[in-house]
Amino acid sequence: MNCNVVKGTRDFLPKQMSKRNYIFNTIKEVYKLHGFLQIETPALENLSTLMGKYGEEGDKLLYKVLNSGNFLDKINFEDEQTTDYKKLTTKISEKGLRYDLTVPFARFVVNNRNDITFPFKRYQIQPVWRADRPQKGRYREFYQCDADIIGSDSLLNEVELCEIIDEVFESLNLKVIIKLNNRKILAAIAELIGQEDKIIDITVAIDKLDKIGYEKVCEELIEKGLSKENIIKIKPILKLQGDNKSKINTLKQLLSNSEIGQKGITELEEVFNNIERLNLNTEVEFDITLARGLNYYTGAIVEVKCKEVSMGSITGGGRYDNLTGIFGMPNVSGVGVSFGADRIYDCLEELNRFPKEISNTTALMFVNFGKEEEKQCMQWARQLRQKQISTEVYPDCVKLQKQMKYANDKQIQYVALVGERELQENKIMLKNMITGEQTLLTIDEMENLLMFK
């Protein structure tokens, strides 16, 4: 009998849930503070909604759900297409698990456009699924925490998202760096050497600059069909150095002949100027090598790396000018970010940086001494719960040792002992499990004491 969880998925114990909720709540608070409203969308979407939005690689990583009933009904086995798995897939599967929250959100906007006031600021915290090979910081089921603004071209939105990133990681006490780039600049680089159609290959190669170095990137570019002249032309771009301002100024000259390049640089400059005035705690860097694979980005792209832990990006996002256009609602631009809660969890765990006081366990437990005592305890417990004090009565009259151990393991701070003696006096022996102190109190005295905890 195989009782394992599915590869790349996990069970979460109560202690882990407290930590996870701490992350979710922190992010939620910041989102709310900025006026974002929460929505949810279904786990399942039509495959036609999902396919082709994440590049060729993404299509492979989509979980496809087999049609219910006899899914072989519509298949003609004489047809040679039955041996082509891609074509066969479209016949036996019409639905899939969502791969991210952005594409379902675009679908949502188009679907609900009559009920939405634009610009629409929404947040969404839900799991997504990817059929990737699991490894450190990579799961097949993981939570994304998205905030998007749709229906506004303003670059103030990009600035606000950086502010949100800054506030979230400040609250979580994680040192991060925000990396910014712009797809228009990447497009201009491809345009510069007359290889517009190779923009994806070029950006993927450039993305590896800090990992494999300049020489290897050039090798890869040549492999992808670029000429030596092309390489010489983009060399100054790959070698771009200095602070953000000087990088931008250099690039301005290098791409002076490109209209789209100038537009990208202007956008980037405006975002940086605004960010500078806000005096964020987080370092923000212009990174020409930042590419991001998702096909739908058209303007700003952003990625956040933790400076203290070796881990892939823990937050990412960007602007998409025409994602809703695919679903029949053109000219609506959106921009958003997505916090990877599971990776943030792994970072905080590795750094041992979860606050100690985040587990919300029972405040008080009544020990069970027998039938007569438990009747009284049940009434007192009810009284305390009405005052919002989380209380439980141990359900069985078993050895005191076992009951105390239960309270101890559950980190319950107060234990109420009501035995024969206390029952006669109508009082409660309250034990503080941390200090070991015991005091004989009336129920009202105890209630007062616990309410100010």
Next chain:
RNA sequence: GUAUGCGUAGCUCAGUUUGGUUAGAGUAGUGGAUUGUGGUUCCAUUGGUCGUGGGUUCGAGUCCCAUCGCGUACCCCA
């Protein structure tokens, strides 16, 4: 898809190099020291077809082959 490492008690692991009697430890569980007191201590005790199948051998946890499962890195990404 490519490369690589690991599967021994509920959990963490030793034992595998160099095959040799009945496979160990810590921890958790249970009972007790302690019939009104947990977290510390002490004692006892439950728990394993050594992932699965085959092979080599007088003999396999250990060597070989296959297979399943898990992890890590690349790719890509949160």
